[in-house]
Amino acid sequence: MEIRPSITVGNEVCIDQYLCHRSSHCHTKHQCMDLCLMGVFVLVKGDGVYPERSQLCCMCFLCHEFCPVQAITVRWTLRA
Ligand code: SF4
Numbered sequence: 001m002e003i004r005p006s007i008t009v010g011n012e013v014c015i016d017q018y019l020c021h022r023s024s025h026c027h028t029k030h031q032c033m034d035l036c037l038m039g040v041f042v043l044v045k046g047d048g049v050y051p052e053r054s055q056l057c058c059m060c061f062l063c064h065e066f067c068p069v070q071a072i073t074v075r076w077t078l079r080a
């Protein structure tokens with residue numbers, strides 16, 4: 001019998017900081033933070049939004065669809 005390592009399914013939320021900060025009509029309002037009901041995003045000193053609590057993401061993709069510059073990526077991750 002072949003024994004295989006267990007695989008853990010997780011998720012990952014990333015923000016392309018270059019695209020985000022380049023967006024003059026959005027990033028200062030941080031609208032993606034308000035949209036996320038799971039509290040994934042935090043505002044770091046200055047004007048940066050970061051997905052600090054990525055593990056709380058429920059994969060609704062609202063932030064991804066909302067961001068006007070497509071700076072947010074949400075994806076499944078597999079770890080052996
Ligand atoms: S919606 Fe997009 S551009 Fe606006 S703060 Fe969020 S990641 Fe940055």
Ligand code: SF4
Pocket residue numbers: 013035036037038039040056057058059060061062063064074
């Ligand atoms: S996909 Fe949904 S839950 Fe995940 S970070 Fe975006 S808005 Fe929040």
